[in-house]
Amino acid sequence: MSEPLLSVRDLRVSYQVGRNFVHAVDGASFDIPRGSITGLVGESGCGKTTVARALTRVIAENAAITGGQILFDGKDLAKIPEKEMNALRWRDIAFVPQSAMNSLDPVYTVEYQLDEVLRRRGGLSRKQSRARSEELFEMVGIDANRLNDYPHQFSGGMRQRVAIALALALDPKLIIADEPVTALDVIVQRQILDQLKELQTRLGVSVILVTHDISVVAYICDRTVVMYAGKVAESGTMQSTLTAPSHPYTMGLRNAFPDLQGAASGILVPIEGAPPNLANPPAGCRFKPRCPFALDICGTEPPVIDVAPGHPVLCHRANESAALRIEAAKTETWMAPA
Numbered sequence: 001m002s003e004p005l006l007s008v009r010d011l012r013v014s015y016q017v018g019r020n021f022v023h024a025v026d027g028a029s030f031d032i033p034r035g036s037i038t039g040l041v042g043e044s045g046c047g048k049t050t051v052a053r054a055l056t057r058v059i060a061e062n063a064a065i066t067g068g069q070i071l072f073d074g075k076d077l078a079k080i081p082e083k084e085m086n087a088l089r090w091r092d093i094a095f096v097p098q099s100a101m102n103s104l105d106p107v108y109t110v111e112y113q114l115d116e117v118l119r120r121r122g123g124l125s126r127k128q129s130r131a132r133s134e135e136l137f138e139m140v141g142i143d144a145n146r147l148n149d150y151p152h153q154f155s156g157g158m159r160q161r162v163a164i165a166l167a168l169a170l171d172p173k174l175i176i177a178d179e180p181v182t183a184l185d186v187i188v189q190r191q192i193l194d195q196l197k198e199l200q201t202r203l204g205v206s207v208i209l210v211t212h213d214i215s216v217v218a219y220i221c222d223r224t225v226v227m228y229a230g231k232v233a234e235s236g237t238m239q240s241t242l243t244a245p246s247h248p249y250t251m252g253l254r255n256a257f258p259d260l261q262g263a264a265s266g267i268l269v270p271i272e273g274a275p276p277n278l279a280n281p282p283a284g285c286r287f288k289p290r291c292p293f294a295l296d297i298c299g300t301e302p303p304v305i306d307v308a309p310g311h312p313v314l315c316h317r318a319n320e321s322a323a324l325r326i327e328a329a330k331t332e333t334w335m336a337p338a
């Protein structure tokens with residue numbers, strides 16, 4: 001296998017709140033191969049946005065990367081000077097934030113905002129910038145005569161397309177899109193995801209798609225990184241992680257979401273309980289209090305077990321996953337008190 005585009009190793013990110021620290025990302029490791037589309041998935045608060053922002057080093061004022069490596073094309077992004085990091089943003093790594101409204105400034109036309117990136121960051125001339133803007137609009141399926149419109153003149157779905165066009169502007173190697181379709185209705189979600197997939201394949205760019213919705217991941221991703229309470233529960237190809245998950249949390253997530261394609265997918269079964277407080281997480285496996293398969297040993301730190309090449313799983317019982325999957329498919333497994 002060729003070198004991954006991005007290798008995250010034991011990444012740690014904390015927020016300081018008063019005298020306390022919230023360990024939002026607590027030793028996360030995963031790889032992003034070139035030309036892949038990876039879903040970074042997990043419940044709200046598990047640390048997805050914090051990981052995504054740490055990769056671009058655009059983190060909150062009270063946040064700090066406290067450990068680990070972010071190896072991107074031979075550089076450790078956790079360590080390079082801010083000037084070098086700034087030069088990488090947009091050119092090599094582009095970020096589409098949670099709401100397109102956050103990436104688009106309401107007081108400027110969309111063309112002005114594209115121009116800012118293309119000319120200031122990309123060094124294009126005014127004429128080249130106009131031509132590239134038209135090309136980008138065509139790529140995302142918006143008529144170029146809308147370039148002079150302001151963000152509020154677009155529908156939510158179109159704004160999201162504009163945000164994607166902006167991310168593609170300088171032909172980056174990696175796009176990180178944080179919940180790019182969450183606020184949209186299902187039909188528009190599918191249109192945007194189809195387009196993102198088409199562009200990703202055509203341009204050969206790698207995409208990290210951050211989402212709480214596993215059906216979005218199942219719809220377009222070829223790889224998955226499943227996060228739970230600041231840690232990576234498991235990661236690998238779609239086939240290995242979502243079709244045949246090895247971590248009980250992923251098994252539970254699979255039961256809890258409807259199918260984006262509208263196919264009948266049986267009864268939805270939520271995972272009872274809530275994730276732990278990351279300011280004071282429990283010892284041992286963090287999923288233990290909600291896991292129907294927990295044993296006494298789960299009170300100790302779980303090992304990372306490679307159940308197959310490129311499919312690490314953070315679970316004491318990872319080697320029993322085939323049997324656990326059969327139990328996890330039964331509704332009563334998740335209704336029984338843990």
Ligand SMILES: Nc1ncnc2c1ncn2[C@@H]1O[C@H](COP(=O)(O)OP(=O)(O)OP(=O)(O)O)[C@@H](O)[C@H]1O
Nearest residue numbers: 015017022024043044045046047048049050060278
């Ligand atoms: N600025 C902040 N200060 C303190 N704690 C924060 C801050 N931002 C996030 N957190 C905490 O860090 C943890 C991870 O948050 P994060 O936003 O990364 O999770 P997420 O999985 O992306 O969730 P969501 O989908 O709701 O954004 C949560 O416990 C959250 O409360």
